[in-house]
Amino acid sequence: MVHVPVMLNEVLHMLSPFEDVELVVDGTLGAGGHSMAILENCPNAFLIGIDQDESILAIAKDRLSAFKDRVYFALGNFRDIRSILSDAGFDSAQVFLFDLGISSLQVDSPERGFSFNYNGPLDMRMDMGRVCSSLTAADIVNTWSPAELTMLFRRYGEDPFAFQVARAICRRREKDGPIMTCEELVEVIRSAVPAPAQRKMRGHPARRIFQALRIQVNDEMGALEDLLDELPQITRRGGKVIFITYHSLEDRMVKRNMRSWAEAGLGKPMTSRPLVPSEEELELNRRSRSAKVRGFLFTP
Ligand SMILES: C[S@@+](CC[C@H](N)C(=O)[O-])C[C@H]1O[C@@H](n2cnc3c(N)ncnc32)[C@H](O)[C@@H]1O
Known part of the structure; x- marks a missing residue:
């Protein structure tokens, strides 16, 4: 590495x-x-x-x-x-x-939860909770309202599918319980973004959402x-x-x-x-x- x-x-x-x-x-x-x-x-x-x-x-x-x-x-x-x-x-x-x-x-350490390419806990705290105590990405994904998540994904991710992803996250956690891993979140994002749009995207469909969460978690x-x-x-x-x-x-x-x-x-x-x-x-x-x-x- x-x-x-x-x-x-x-x-x-x-x-x-x-x-x-x-x-x-x-x-x-x-x-x-x-x-x-x-x-x-x-x-x-x-x-x-x-x-x-x-x-x-x-x-x-x-x-x-x-x-x-x-x-x-x-x-x-x-x-x-x-x-x-x-x-x-x-x-x-x-x-x-x-x-x-x-x-x-940090990105290449699956246990830190920064990457959509690996599976790991949805954490993303750069300071591992040792310098300031802050929410983890899982805390945000599982407790914020659809409107709050949409705003976050728009503001820090500039994601055109912010609303669809936020709605899919909230439906998924109501139906199956909390989303705790990177892999689970990627699966929800993929399910929310239309397939033709995913094919046209230059990067990974989860890239912008993960970026927004990381920026928020670490203020x-x-x-x-x-x-x-x-x-x-x-x-x-x-x-x-x-x-x-x-x-x-x-x-x-x-x-x-x-x-x-x-x-x-x-x-x-x-x-x-x-x-x-x-x-x-x-x-x-x-x-x-x-x-x-x-x-x-x-x-x-
Ligand atoms: C892009 S990397 C720096 C790489 C470095 N310039 C090098 O060449 O190896 C950013 C680093 O800054 C740290 N970092 C980010 N925000 C910080 C903050 N608010 N206070 C202290 N460290 C921070 C991260 O933990 C990460 O290790």
């Missing part, structure tokens, strides 16, 4: 000159792909690596063991960035990197909003904030906040448009296909 870091060259380019990089926060450490490249390229960098997933953090600790004197590892949610920084002994940092969403290592938009509120106060003058987003709502939030930071005279976006993956990367790494990179440079 590997997680190939997305748009690594673009991120590194935004960090240059490497010699000047001294204190970096990787707020979504994952398996440490971006962090490793940063530590290798920036000889003077100390890095604070945050992840809310204890099992992923353990993998990153192992992979980055050669740099252990230059890394502080933190189990936590980036929405608590201020207190995590303070535990590490800092009140600000020079560079912040956030590669949002989920790691391939991904709420965490991002909290983080964006904090960043201008904790980024040093001349510092940089870099985001890799995979969802149009996330990208819009990042864009809007960067625009308001610029309007407040705090600095300027590093590129006029978001960067997108090269043809070559798209071919090598399917996960990069919806990625967008935005950077913001705070005024020195």
Whole structure:
């Protein structure tokens, strides 16, 4: 199992000159792909690596063991960035990197319940309930009303069959009891989406529904909003904030906040448009296909 870091060259380019990089926060450490490249390229960098997933953090600790004197590892949610920084002994940092969403290592672990390709419990909590206690995907699927489920699947999944899937879920749980596994949910989704539409779809018919559930379970938009509120106060003058987003709502939030930071005279976006993956990367790494990179440079 590997997680190939997305748009690594673009991120590194935004960090240059490497010699000047001294204190970096990787707020979504994952398996440490971006962090490793940063530590290798920036000889003077100390890095604070945050992840809310204890099992992923353990993998990153192992992979980055050669740099252990230059890394502080933190189990936590980036929405608590201020207190995590303070535990590490800092009140600000020079560079912040956030590669949002989920790691391939999480998707490819059937027991975590993130994937429509494997069977496992419908869980999807990135923090496994250890950082914040939140609902599991099964809690949502089995307790939310049809209207709430429809709204969720539309908002975070942009699924054209949101209503049909929500209705099928509610019928199924009334008839046969709770839906507890990924396989059961996939079966319900397949039964709700008309066969011709399924044949025409580019991705798996359950992809959008699983995405919506994952975003909700982990309160991904709420965490991002909290983080964006904090960043201008904790980024040093001349510092940089870099985001890799995979969802149009996330990208819009990042864009809007960067625009308001610029309007407040705090600095300027590093590129006029978001960067997108090269043809070559798209071919090598399917996960990069919806990625967008935005950077913001705070005024020195
Ligand atoms: C796309 S992966 C990062 C991959 C990493 N850049 C690499 O190259 O290996 C996203 C990681 O961020 C973590 N994550 C997502 N949201 C988070 C949050 N709000 N706070 C802390 N970690 C989060 C996930 O657990 C996952 O491991």
